[in-house]
Amino acid sequence: MQTVERALDLKVADAVWVATAMLHREHSKVEGFTVAEIVAKVKEEGLTEKEDISIYLHANQHCVANRAPNQAKLRMLFETQNGLRRLFCPSDPFHAERDGRIIPKASDLPGHLMPLLRWYEEWCAKRRSRASTDDPLLALAGSGKGLWALDAVEYVNRLRAE
Numbered sequence: 699m700q701t702v703e704r705a706l707d708l709k710v711a712d713a714v715w716v717a718t719a720m721l722h723r724e725h726s727k728v729e730g731f732t733v734a735e736i737v738a739k740v741k742e743e744g745l746t747e748k749e750d751i752s753i754y755l756h757a758n759q760h761c762v763a764n765r766a767p768n769q770a771k772l773r774m775l776f777e778t779q780n781g782l783r784r785l786f787c788p789s790d791p792f793h794a795e796r797d798g799r800i801i802p803k804a805s806d807l808p809g810h811l812m813p814l815l816r817w818y819e820e821w822c823a824k825r826r827s828r829a830s831t832d833d834p835l836l837a838l839a840g841s842g843k844g845l846w847a848l849d850a851v852e853y854v855n856r857l858r859a860e
Contacts (some may be wrong), residue, residue, distance in 0.1 A: 707747045766793055773792050
């Protein structure tokens with residue numbers, strides 16, 4: 699487990715993103731995390747001095763790309779079908795009114811957290827390549843080519859002749 703210096707005071711959204719990225723790195727086989735797990739990781743790592751309720755609201759609502767925004771329009775997390783949170787990737791669907799940041803600004807992160815930004819790029823690239831091979835609809839691409847191979851006029855004339 700990577701432990702960061704105490705007394706960091708990141709913006710709450712950035713702290714939530716960093717904590718979620720750390721959880722993903724520590725548990726690479728897990729698809730997502732509960733809001734409580736993210737809040738606990740923020741506190742454990744000392745990423746912000748803000749109140750727990752603010753951290754909770756960001757992990758539950760403010761940072762979640764596929765939920766309707768009520769204040770912030772950030773797109774840092776994605777809510778899975780079973781209500782868990784994972785990092786948002788640019789290829790994920792998101793609420794039409796959300797157009798905010800996806801990752802923390804590099805200038806807002808201390809040096810020891812900068813590798814998370816590079817890791818995130820690689821993580822999203824892996825997700826994109828896996829999604830294109832796992833998606834059953836994309837796997838059907840080209841399967842109906844032969845359906846419309848006949849000329850429509852020729853087909854109708856043949857039916858009339860029979």
